[in-house]
Amino acid sequence: GAVVSQHPSRVICKSGTSVKIECRSLDFQATTMFWYRQFPKQSLMLMATSNEGSKATYEQGVEKDKFLINHASLTLSTLTVTSAHPEDSSFYICSATPGNTEAFFGQGTRLTVV
Amino acid sequence: SQELEQSPQSLIVQEGKNLTINCTSSKTLYGLYWYKQKYGEGLIFLMMLQKGGEEKSHEKITAKLDEKKQQSSLHITASQPSHAGIYLCGADIIDYNQGGKLIFGQGTELSVKP
Numbered sequence: 001g002a003v004v005s006q007h008p009s010r011v012i013c014k015s016g017t018s019v020k021i022e023c024r025s026l027d028f029q030a031t032t033m034f035w036y037r038q039f040p041k042q043s044l045m046l047m048a049t050s051n052e053g054s055k056a057t058y059e060q061g062v063e064k065d066k067f068l069i070n071h072a073s074l075t076l077s078t079l080t081v082t083s084a085h086p087e088d089s090s091f092y093i094c095s096a097t098p099g100n101t102e103a104f105f106g107q108g109t110r111l112t113v114v
Numbered sequence: 115s116q117e118l119e120q121s122p123q124s125l126i127v128q129e130g131k132n133l134t135i136n137c138t139s140s141k142t143l144y145g146l147y148w149y150k151q152k153y154g155e156g157l158i159f160l161m162m163l164q165k166g167g168e169e170k171s172h173e174k175i176t177a178k179l180d181e182k183k184q185q186s187s188l189h190i191t192a193s194q195p196s197h198a199g200i201y202l203c204g205a206d207i208i209d210y211n212q213g214g215k216l217i218f219g220q221g222t223e224l225s226v227k228p
Contacts, residue, residue: 046215
């Protein structure tokens with residue numbers, strides 16, 4: 001099946017700093033990618049839709065200035081958590097689809113803000 | 115509000131036993147996806163169901179979507195320790211083949227005792 005790669009898998013950062021997470025579709029082009037957040041023992045919550053060449057679409061309650069999304073190419077979307085705080089600590093995961101098929105998910109990124 | 119209700123939330127079974135996980139929505143599901151996740155890792159795609167009454171099987175796992183397309187079940191036959199993990203149902207509730215913009219159930223944590 002299609003492969004979506006996410007990097008880094010784990011990151012620890014200091015409060016107030018910014019962290020960038022990358023999501024790459026390795027063997028297909030994706031005009032749209034999706035970013036999810038998962039708290040411990042909870043389900044995935046959609047944060048935003050990343051659109052290649054245009055602005056991301058954010059779900060209600062998600063701060064766009066806090067979570068900057070850039071989709072500069074058909075194979076790469078990045079999520080930057082700006083001025084991170086401990087409450088931003090979570091598991092972030094992206095997905096993409098080659099077309100009208102199931103979504104393929106990255107391995108996820110465990111962010112810990114200390 | 116949670117639009118996909120998954121039950122049970124956790125399940126412990128003896129190796130060799132059968133089990134069923136349910137996923138219910140108050141809205142029509144245009145696409146229903148089952149994923150498996152090891153805690154803190156990415157999602158592994160299991161099956162996708164789109165048509166009312168559809169049933170798919172892969173190895174010892176069978177998924178069904180009811181005729182009304184509001185309920186799905188995942189059945190594991192003769193469970194093995196390798197089946198342990200978190201099972202998530204995800205769904206498109208807006209359009210066909212959103213291909214990734216999904217809502218998810220709360221997940222079912224399955225443990226299989228040897």
